[in-house]
Amino acid sequence: MHKEVIIIGAGPAGLTAASQLLKIGVEVMLIDRNDLVGGQLTKQTHMFFGSEKQHASKRGIDILTMLDEKLKQYPNKLTVFTQTTVVGLYNDKVVTCIKDDRYFKLSADAIIIATGASEKSLPFENNDLPGVYAAGAVQTLMNVYGVKPGHKVLMVGSGNIGLIVSYQLMQAGVHVVGLVEAADHISGYLVHASKIKRLGVDLWMNTSVKKAIGVDSVEAVEIWQLDDQWQGIPGTEKQLEVDTICIAVGLAPLTELLQQIGAEVVYIRELGGNVPRVNKHYETSINNVFACGDVTGIEEASSAMIAGEITGIETALKLGYHVPNHTAKLTQLHCDLDTLRQGPHGSKIRQGIAKLGVQL
Amino acid sequence: MIEKTGVPTRTQILKEFPDLIVLKKPKAIIECYKDIPCNPCDTSCPFDAIHVPQDINQRPQINFDKCTGCGVCVYHCPGLAITVRQIKADKAILKIPYEFVPLPQKDAIVKVLDRSGKHLTDGLIKQVRINESQDKTAIITIEIEAKHIIEAMTIEVPYGS
Ligand SMILES: Cc1cc2nc3c(=O)[nH]c(=O)nc-3n(C[C@H](O)[C@H](O)[C@H](O)COP(=O)(O)OP(=O)(O)OC[C@H]3O[C@@H](n4cnc5c(N)ncnc54)[C@H](O)[C@@H]3O)c2cc1C
Ligand code: SF4
Ligand code: SF4
Numbered sequence: 001m002h003k004e005v006i007i008i009g010a011g012p013a014g015l016t017a018a019s020q021l022l023k024i025g026v027e028v029m030l031i032d033r034n035d036l037v038g039g040q041l042t043k044q045t046h047m048f049f050g051s052e053k054q055h056a057s058k059r060g061i062d063i064l065t066m067l068d069e070k071l072k073q074y075p076n077k078l079t080v081f082t083q084t085t086v087v088g089l090y091n092d093k094v095v096t097c098i099k100d101d102r103y104f105k106l107s108a109d110a111i112i113i114a115t116g117a118s119e120k121s122l123p124f125e126n127n128d129l130p131g132v133y134a135a136g137a138v139q140t141l142m143n144v145y146g147v148k149p150g151h152k153v154l155m156v157g158s159g160n161i162g163l164i165v166s167y168q169l170m171q172a173g174v175h176v177v178g179l180v181e182a183a184d185h186i187s188g189y190l191v192h193a194s195k196i197k198r199l200g201v202d203l204w205m206n207t208s209v210k211k212a213i214g215v216d217s218v219e220a221v222e223i224w225q226l227d228d229q230w231q232g233i234p235g236t237e238k239q240l241e242v243d244t245i246c247i248a249v250g251l252a253p254l255t256e257l258l259q260q261i262g263a264e265v266v267y268i269r270e271l272g273g274n275v276p277r278v279n280k281h282y283e284t285s286i287n288n289v290f291a292c293g294d295v296t297g298i299e300e301a302s303s304a305m306i307a308g309e310i311t312g313i314e315t316a317l318k319l320g321y322h323v324p325n326h327t328a329k330l331t332q333l334h335c336d337l338d339t340l341r342q343g344p345h346g347s348k349i350r351q352g353i354a355k356l357g358v359q360l
Numbered sequence: 361m362i363e364k365t366g367v368p369t370r371t372q373i374l375k376e377f378p379d380l381i382v383l384k385k386p387k388a389i390i391e392c393y394k395d396i397p398c399n400p401c402d403t404s405c406p407f408d409a410i411h412v413p414q415d416i417n418q419r420p421q422i423n424f425d426k427c428t429g430c431g432v433c434v435y436h437c438p439g440l441a442i443t444v445r446q447i448k449a450d451k452a453i454l455k456i457p458y459e460f461v462p463l464p465q466k467d468a469i470v471k472v473l474d475r476s477g478k479h480l481t482d483g484l485i486k487q488v489r490i491n492e493s494q495d496k497t498a499i500i501t502i503e504i505e506a507k508h509i510i511e512a513m514t515i516e517v518p519y520g521s
Binding site: 046047048058059062170171173184185186189190191192193194195196197198199200201203205302339340341342343344345346 | 362368394400415416437438441460461
């Protein structure tokens with residue numbers, strides 16, 4: 001099957017890119033390996049931050065419903081493949097996919113990579129014991145399938161994900177025994193930290209996991225204090241009785257497909273690791289292959305949605321479509337992105353983009 | 361230090377309160393101690409009492425003269441950083457956001473916690489409000505002794521410990 005544009009990844013970035021393209025009149029094929037479209041949004045039951053313009057104060061799942069409704073207006077131009085994993089990407093814009101053990105090929109004139117990010121793991125003794133989960137897996141269990149991961153949890157990492165998932169665990173009736181953070185301060189928003197602290201969850205800074213303890217699954221965890229080189233200090237070990245250790249130590253962009261096709265990828269720590277070198281039109285070093293959202297640098301759904309809109313418009317322009325008022329629209333969208341990235345929490349992303357050397 | 365513990369200092373807290381005499385009428389107390397890109401408090405207030413500067417990252421400012429204590433901002437704030445507080449004779453009345461089930465019952469006596477999760481005092485549930493526009497965040501009105509007006513922050517939640 002051939003369509004004008006294939007979008008890989010149906011998170012907020014992929015969905016907004018699709019909706020822009022469809023509005024302009026471009027045919028779109030949207031592919032996602034999950035059961036449902038939405039990416040990270042399917043698990044976000046909390047109210048979002050950001051500006052009202054990007055739906056702040058609404059819950060992630062409700063934002064998803066709105067985006068989904070928009071796409072439903074274009075049944076003739078849109079094809080959606082869920083439970084479909086893209087395994088190969090080739091220079092002639094051919095994409096190979098697997099769905100239900102079946103292997104097939106699709107092709108397009110342009111491709112947008114919006115694959116998002118994967119969770120980083122943490123090395124410690126017995127980190128492969130059942131009961132050690134990534135935060136995203138815990139969210140999927142609870143918020144998508146309604147299953148509690150355990151009864152007593154230690155959270156590892158004080159970024160927004162660790163803080164929010166702690167709160168969601170408590171809402172599900174799970175006891176959060178505490179939260180450890182290797183750095184000397186809370187890295188997420190303080191309002192999220194205060195939310196769990198006031199309900200009795202302690203946050204321990206300069207602390208990490210030494211080992212998980214248990215025979216068939218986690219029965220306890222040993223934590224210890226870290227020195228300023230992030231090395232464990234012998235003698236400071238403490239055991240906590242838990243059945244679950246939830247790891248929320250950050251995300252890394254999913255750039256495998258881009259590397260496969262030979263797109264230039266650079267390592268930028270502030271953006272979460274390897275990211276594609278895109279120009280200001282969000283086009284990678286490969287002609288007609290675009291990338292947007294967390295795959296170009298770990299940020300927020302609010303920024304992923306704006307970047308998706310920009311990429312949708314830019315892709316249509318590249319394919320020769322006429323987009324009324326596109327200059328004004330693009331300027332406004334870039335301006336909205338700049339606004340979101342101001343302030344202390346945006347400093348990392350600003351530094352990362354500066355290293356990339358483009359105006360994103 | 362709030363950056364390490366999640367608990368603001370007393371000095372930080374007091375800066376967000378007006379003179380206690382002003383609290384004869386209910387007023388929103390905003391405890392959003394750090395710059396983040398966020399503004400629903402500003403856009404939700406029907407009385408134009410909260411203002412987030414042009415740069416959305418800056419902290420919200422409240423105009424206590426305009427605030428009626430209606431509580432709309434309380435359930436719009438994704439940080440659950442806003443409470444409404446009032447002093448009525450020897451009692452303090454607090455409106456707090458609440459996102460746990462089951463909801464407490466009216467007239468129940470509950471444990472009231474401070475910002476570090478410590479049991480501060482007991483309080484009486486005066487009202488439990490939840491409707492469609494509140495999008496799943498309930499507003500709980502609790503009555504406590506007036507002397508706890510500053511320290512009180514939330515109520516104990518029913519989670520298994
Ligand atoms: C706990 C938590 C809380 C958050 N809270 C907020 C918040 O309050 N406000 C905010 O703005 N942001 C928040 N975010 C961040 C936000 O969810 C992400 O930044 C955003 O989802 C990124 O969008 P995306 O479209 O780039 O990627 P994703 O949402 O990750 O979507 C990528 C999609 O691509 C699919 N995919 C990947 N590889 C393949 C492949 N090979 N084949 C097929 N499909 C593939 C994935 O299955 C996924 O569906 C939060 C994130 C988390 C985890
Ligand atoms: S309580 Fe009502 S009037 Fe006061 S700031 Fe909040 S929304 Fe505005
Ligand atoms: S809505 Fe809440 S978290 Fe957001 S700026 Fe206002 S007070 Fe802070």
